[in-house]
Amino acid sequence: MxxxxxxxxxxxxxxxxxxxxxxxxxxxxxxxxxxxxxxxxxxxxxxxxxxxxxxxxxxxxxxxxxxxxxxxxxxxxxxxxxxxxxxxxxxxxxxxxxxxxxxxxxxxxxxxxxWLLILLVPAGISLVSGAVLDTERPSYSAPSGLHELAESPIYFALTCTIIGLWSVLFVGLNMVQRIVIIAPIFEELLKFGVALTIGAAIFGRSIYSRIAIALVIGCIFGLVEHSSTYAGEPDILYLYRVLFHSVLTMISVAVYTTFEERNLNDLLWIAPIYPIVLHYLNNAFAVLSGVVLATTPEGTQLVVSIVFGGLVLLLGVALLSIAITRHSLAAVLHREPYLFLRGVL
Structure with a gap:
């Protein structure tokens, strides 16, 4: 052997x-x-x-x-x-x-x-299969400058992890600002960075093994967030929280890996953009609905949250499917945000 x-x-x-x-x-x-x-x-x-x-x-x-x-x-x-x-x-x-x-x-x-085994067992099968069967030895180049950082998954992922972790832990804004501004950007960078670091280092360029790792990292994030901050929430919101973080992490990793395979190096750094947007919409809706529906029964608030959450998950799954199966469409969807952000920055 x-x-x-x-x-x-x-x-x-x-x-x-x-x-x-x-x-x-x-x-x-x-x-x-x-x-x-x-x-x-x-x-x-x-x-x-x-x-x-x-x-x-x-x-x-x-x-x-x-x-x-x-x-x-x-x-x-x-x-x-x-x-x-x-x-x-x-x-x-x-x-x-x-x-x-x-x-x-x-x-x-x-x-x-x-119930969490429903997510972990498929992820485990994919990871073990990728670990045993995939014998490709990836060669990741070291970036010669900041402009090449995204072309090396290990360096780029570690950078995203450090930035995301520092911001999540130490940026001192009030609760609403943290939920609406900090969480969508830096939580997504943190999850994406950790998932890509592990996936790229251990499983090479296997997209399905990387996505499986992203699923696991998303589950961890949802579990920790529920236990540390929202332990009293209903089970349906707990389930949504885990699925929400898992799907968004999977999208970022899938998009990055797809662009990496197709040598679309200019789009690599923008891989987490749609998860950030979805996270922003989700958190902004949570804050606004909490204010608008403050006087309504809890049952009504829960139904509204479930309906909106379901729409977010459906959109997330659609983006994930596009990233895996419709590579050209995924590139088109990310080209305009890339050009916009490049012009702004």
């Missing part, structure tokens, strides 16, 4: 451990305080994986390559231990309920504990 196949199997194992950890976060069997170190660990693995297998920084220096492979190996061992201890025991118990020695599904209810 060659080196690339071994690394793919390692990536598959870490992928399973990460998805299992996400599910345990969702069920409450693992405290959400462990989410940040989990993300940091995964990003560390992704960068070490990329450096050890693809980047000239390590390929031209045996010592650097050994260090990178050592980091990957340590994380692999930790992942195997986590799978054995937390998944085979706690994970199975979280998905199934044991009564009188019989394993049965939890009682039927809206959003049972295992």
């Amino acid at each position: 060659n080196t690339i196949r071994i690394f793919r199997l390692v990536a598959a194992t870490v992928t399973i451990a990460f998805l299992s950890t996400l599910y345990l976060f969702h069920t409450g069997r693992v405290d959400l305080s462990l989410a940040p170190p989990t993300i940091i660990l995964l990003l560390s693995f992704s960068l070490a994986f990329y450096v050890g297998l693809y980047h000239d920084f390590a390929r031209e220096n045996p010592i650097r390559r050994t260090v990178a492979i050592g980091v990957v190996s340590v994380i692999l061992v930790a992942s195997l231990i986590w799978i054995a201890v937390s998944v085979l025991f706690g994970g199975i118990a979280a998905v199934f309920e044991i009564r009188n020695g019989r394993v049965i599904l939890p009682p039927e209810e809206f959003l049972p504990d295992w």
Whole structure:
């Protein structure tokens, strides 16, 4: 078995451990305080994986390559231990309920504990398949200047991650300004950056593996946002929150990968533009409807939110489908915003 196949199997194992950890976060069997170190660990693995297998920084220096492979190996061992201890025991118990020695599904209810598996299982299958079957070794160029930054997915993704994370954590505006201005731009940059960093570093240029990673990152963002800020919201809004963040992240990554494959380098940096617009519309509507419908019954407010959210998701899915299947149309849709922003900036 060659080196690339071994690394793919390692990536598959870490992928399973990460998805299992996400599910345990969702069920409450693992405290959400462990989410940040989990993300940091995964990003560390992704960068070490990329450096050890693809980047000239390590390929031209045996010592650097050994260090990178050592980091990957340590994380692999930790992942195997986590799978054995937390998944085979706690994970199975979280998905199934044991009564009188019989394993049965939890009682039927809206959003049972295992509902997130509906999203995670397809993502996991796609990721594992991409990790094992895709043997392409991508060569990502290092940007020689700021104008070439978007042409290197790793550098561009890390830049978006840093800018998005700093803005989300430290930009001090009031709540309405954060919801309407900060969140649409910088939350989308953060999700896009993290998803593309992991997807490009581990899974190369495989569009479906990258989209699967984007789905997982979107689920994480929706889960954390619900647990930390909107824990008391109805299940239907919780479901919408997770789907909303997942679809928007998938659009950004799909658009970037499509343009990358077609060498549309001038459009790469504008990949997150439509998710940012949809996020802005969603948040602006939430604020305005909260004011306009303040005196109406809660049931009416919920119905209005559901209808608008459904329209946003339908539009998002349409954009995602176009990015994957109608490459020329996707380029046309992004050309005008690109020309407008280039003229403004």
